[in-house]
Amino acid sequence: MDLCEKISKLLSNVKKQKPLVHHITNYVTVNDCANIVLAIGASPVMADDIGEVEEMTAISGALVLNIGTLNERTVKSMIASGKKANELGIPVIFDPVGAGATSMRTEVAERIIREIKLSVIRGNMSEIKVVAGEEANTKGVDSMDGIDGGEQLAIGLAQRLNCVVAITGEKDIISDGKRVCIVENGHEMMSRVTGTGCMCTSVIASYAGACRDFYLSAIAGILTMGLAGEKAYESLNPKEGTGTFRARIFDYISNLSAEDIVKGAKVHEKA
Amino acid sequence: MDLCEKISKLLSNVKKQKPLVHHITNYVTVNDCANIVLAIGASPVMADDIGEVEEMTAISGALVLNIGTLNERTVKSMIASGKKANELGIPVIFDPVGAGATSMRTEVAERIIREIKLSVIRGNMSEIKVVAGEEANTKGVDSMDGIDGGEQLAIGLAQRLNCVVAITGEKDIISDGKRVCIVENGHEMMSRVTGTGCMCTSVIASYAGACRDFYLSAIAGILTMGLAGEKAYESLNPKEGTGTFRARIFDYISNLSAEDIVKGAKVHEKA
Amino acid sequence: MDLCEKISKLLSNVKKQKPLVHHITNYVTVNDCANIVLAIGASPVMADDIGEVEEMTAISGALVLNIGTLNERTVKSMIASGKKANELGIPVIFDPVGAGATSMRTEVAERIIREIKLSVIRGNMSEIKVVAGEEANTKGVDSMDGIDGGEQLAIGLAQRLNCVVAITGEKDIISDGKRVCIVENGHEMMSRVTGTGCMCTSVIASYAGACRDFYLSAIAGILTMGLAGEKAYESLNPKEGTGTFRARIFDYISNLSAEDIVKGAKVHEKA
Numbered sequence: 001m002d003l004c005e006k007i008s009k010l011l012s013n014v015k016k017q018k019p020l021v022h023h024i025t026n027y028v029t030v031n032d033c034a035n036i037v038l039a040i041g042a043s044p045v046m047a048d049d050i051g052e053v054e055e056m057t058a059i060s061g062a063l064v065l066n067i068g069t070l071n072e073r074t075v076k077s078m079i080a081s082g083k084k085a086n087e088l089g090i091p092v093i094f095d096p097v098g099a100g101a102t103s104m105r106t107e108v109a110e111r112i113i114r115e116i117k118l119s120v121i122r123g124n125m126s127e128i129k130v131v132a133g134e135e136a137n138t139k140g141v142d143s144m145d146g147i148d149g150g151e152q153l154a155i156g157l158a159q160r161l162n163c164v165v166a167i168t169g170e171k172d173i174i175s176d177g178k179r180v181c182i183v184e185n186g187h188e189m190m191s192r193v194t195g196t197g198c199m200c201t202s203v204i205a206s207y208a209g210a211c212r213d214f215y216l217s218a219i220a221g222i223l224t225m226g227l228a229g230e231k232a233y234e235s236l237n238p239k240e241g242t243g244t245f246r247a248r249i250f251d252y253i254s255n256l257s258a259e260d261i262v263k264g265a266k267v268h269e270k271a
Numbered sequence: 272m273d274l275c276e277k278i279s280k281l282l283s284n285v286k287k288q289k290p291l292v293h294h295i296t297n298y299v300t301v302n303d304c305a306n307i308v309l310a311i312g313a314s315p316v317m318a319d320d321i322g323e324v325e326e327m328t329a330i331s332g333a334l335v336l337n338i339g340t341l342n343e344r345t346v347k348s349m350i351a352s353g354k355k356a357n358e359l360g361i362p363v364i365f366d367p368v369g370a371g372a373t374s375m376r377t378e379v380a381e382r383i384i385r386e387i388k389l390s391v392i393r394g395n396m397s398e399i400k401v402v403a404g405e406e407a408n409t410k411g412v413d414s415m416d417g418i419d420g421g422e423q424l425a426i427g428l429a430q431r432l433n434c435v436v437a438i439t440g441e442k443d444i445i446s447d448g449k450r451v452c453i454v455e456n457g458h459e460m461m462s463r464v465t466g467t468g469c470m471c472t473s474v475i476a477s478y479a480g481a482c483r484d485f486y487l488s489a490i491a492g493i494l495t496m497g498l499a500g501e502k503a504y505e506s507l508n509p510k511e512g513t514g515t516f517r518a519r520i521f522d523y524i525s526n527l528s529a530e531d532i533v534k535g536a537k538v539h540e541k542a
Numbered sequence: 543m544d545l546c547e548k549i550s551k552l553l554s555n556v557k558k559q560k561p562l563v564h565h566i567t568n569y570v571t572v573n574d575c576a577n578i579v580l581a582i583g584a585s586p587v588m589a590d591d592i593g594e595v596e597e598m599t600a601i602s603g604a605l606v607l608n609i610g611t612l613n614e615r616t617v618k619s620m621i622a623s624g625k626k627a628n629e630l631g632i633p634v635i636f637d638p639v640g641a642g643a644t645s646m647r648t649e650v651a652e653r654i655i656r657e658i659k660l661s662v663i664r665g666n667m668s669e670i671k672v673v674a675g676e677e678a679n680t681k682g683v684d685s686m687d688g689i690d691g692g693e694q695l696a697i698g699l700a701q702r703l704n705c706v707v708a709i710t711g712e713k714d715i716i717s718d719g720k721r722v723c724i725v726e727n728g729h730e731m732m733s734r735v736t737g738t739g740c741m742c743t744s745v746i747a748s749y750a751g752a753c754r755d756f757y758l759s760a761i762a763g764i765l766t767m768g769l770a771g772e773k774a775y776e777s778l779n780p781k782e783g784t785g786t787f788r789a790r791i792f793d794y795i796s797n798l799s800a801e802d803i804v805k806g807a808k809v810h811e812k813a
Contacts (some may be wrong), residue, residue, distance in 0.1 A: 003743035008797070011279060018293030018410075020410055020411045022411075026588070027572060027588075028572050028573055028576050028588050029573060029576075030298060031299055031300060031302060031303070031573060032573070034299050034465035034466075035465050035513065035514075035517070036463060037464045038464065038465060038513065039512065039513050039514075043410060043411055043413055044374050044411070044465065045369070045372070045412055046298075046299050046339070046340055047340065047369070047372075047373065048340060048342065049341060049375065051343065051375040052341075052373035052375035052376065052499075053374040054376070055372075055374065055375070056372060056373050056411070059372065059410070059411070060411070068588070068590060069588055069589065069590060070594075071590065071591040071615075072591060072593065073342075078374040087512045094510065098587065098589070099588075101587070101593035101597075101598060101601065102589070102597040102598050103594070103597065104591065104593040104597070105594065114563045124439070138588070139560075139562055139585060139601070140562045140564070140585055140587030140598070140601070140602070142585055143588055145587065179318070192580045193577060193580065194573060194576035194577050194580060195573070195576075196584065221544075224481050235510070239777070239793065239797070240615065240793050241581065241792060241793035241794065241795070241796030241797045242577065242580065242581050242792045242793065242796040243788070243789035243790060243791060243792025243793040243796070244582075244789050244790075244792075244793050246514070246789070246792070247428065247514035247517070247518055247789055248514060248515075249512050249514060250512060250513045250514025250515075250517070251510065251512035251514040251515050252512065253512070253515065254463060254512030254513040254514070255510070255512045289681075291681055291682045293682075294563060298569045300568055301569060302571060302573060302574070302736060302737070304734035305570050305571075305737075306735060306736050306784065306785075306788070309734045309735065309736060309784065310783065310784050312784075314681060314682055315569050315682070315736065316640065316643070316682030316683055317568070317569075317610070317611055318611065318643075318644070319611060319613065320612060320613040320614060320639070320646065323612075323644035323645070323646035324612065326643075326644040326646070327643060327644050327682070329684070330643065330656065330681070331682070334608065344613075408706040424634050431750055468786065488581045506781070517785070518785035518786050518788070518789055519786075520785060521783060521784045521785025521786075521788070522781065522782050522783035522784065522785040522786050523783065524783070525734060525783030525784040525785070526781070
């Protein structure tokens, strides 16, 4: 079975199993994350109080930790949830939003990779560099770094943390430490809408909640978002812009079929 | 005057009086709640700090308490606001989001029904079961329970708490403990967009801020959302999905007329 | 160079420089603020923990303080960020959402104008009256005051605080204490979508991050939002309403050109 067939099958499993995806995430894009999880066919839940996060994680199929608007209170909840997920074998998907922009973000990201066994880390080039302990060039939550050297970075970090590392940017790089996959779907307009990165992480988690192959889940999530961005852009008339583009991303993903994946995927694995 | 005429009149009163609807609600769907209250013609305000919630409630026409992303800090604010609302005779509309999913949610829901006199409780089948002290089957914030037995459940809880109970699902059940009303508007796609339940609660509160008939307000709010969901779905072309559907819900409600209600309502009261 | 030419040039500078705009803002409209900053071509970041706000402000081109859902924790962060911005000469744009609705909001607004040197304050008539220490008539976050006397109010407050004051409403008034500019773009439907005020403040900050002329930035931001509201409304078909209107605001701003500004601006300065 080739990669696209596997992803198509996984998509159909998400729709059948509707895994619950627990998020401790930022308040900027949380609504988008919930809606994208619903669009792909899974079920989102957001809970961040220390009094309930472990219980909520325990009934979930995957956990997203996203530090986009981290604060002292929710960092504690992230650590507690992550540990509970580890204990129960529930996959944890980490989005180190803005790591490198402030020391607090960098330290929290470091703490998360130290204390929690992650299944997938997804970030832009500078965020992943920071997580890997390298010098990076961030601007708030945006990367100012090119994608050069991304493959080696992803492989190395994946090996060190024994997890899947996904770097998204002009092209996307996914590695489990052995294999490397490149996804060339997507459109530049995605960087002009907030939350396309966060949504990508949530879609990865939706897939991860329906299988145990996190490398495949990461590829599937990134491909899904990339295809949606491409198709959303193609659908625009000249007067439409980022507002309509954003709605079309949800439209596309809520209608996504196996055929769309097979036809549209620009994915290749490196030998 | 029949039910639809009453609802039409109430809609026109909302637009005239523009009641202020104070929300202490979750950060996932808060923007949707604000926009739906504006769409129907009322005026939303969100404030959750203990230092101002009582004052904000005191100038409002209705108060929404929604525990979707509850935390220790905002639960205190909910209790304080609810008591202030009771003191001043301002209706309190309660949305027990995810009650049953964690003990914290269940306990907070129990505390709210114990300490605050509610005008309307709206939830899905499993949330209302939990509020009523029954066994329920929840999955995060979604109900896994069918609607069977919903009428007796609504009547019983409404009598016990002396408030209106509304259960939304495949069909919607509203009871004030004596009467029962069934609404059969709505569309399945509403469950694929986050916040349609929260928005329904906010629309009920908008109506409740413009009259003293909370049974009518609950029916009106549920009918309004159901009609919007139906019409939004009918308006979609094959390439459109949940993103456009969501925008159309606001479109429809912002244009809602008395004629739409009379023509579209699938509402009947049971003898 | 006339005003419209200056604004067109400033727009092009925003797109070139992509200033980072740090927000400490409310959770109701935060996603809209992020998306509008991206639409105009700048780069948003939201961070509110006391452990990182100063560092985040230090790397930003402008800081937005918006008290729409203020709480004790974030007020501290606002004060710390504002002071850091002052220290580094970074413009601070203040949106006193709901000032006057509760004593807490009024007091926080007073504290901010006392402790922080602001570049621009933007609010509706009642919010600006409250900031100026006058009697006002607010309803939650909406103004019940007409725009009469607005010019004198804006001039007086601008002189007293040595900053630019912008009052938005049926028409918009901008003053730096000497000059007064009136903007007559906009559409009534903007008041039926939450966050158009907050977004306006964020657009002002995007402009202010790319120049040192805050009077021009305020005019540019208000004109941009006003034009977007007008054009979004004109684009609607009879079945569309506030949901589509909202998406079109982003569409329009993401496509905004110098020509649109020159053709559409209804702006005049008073002698």
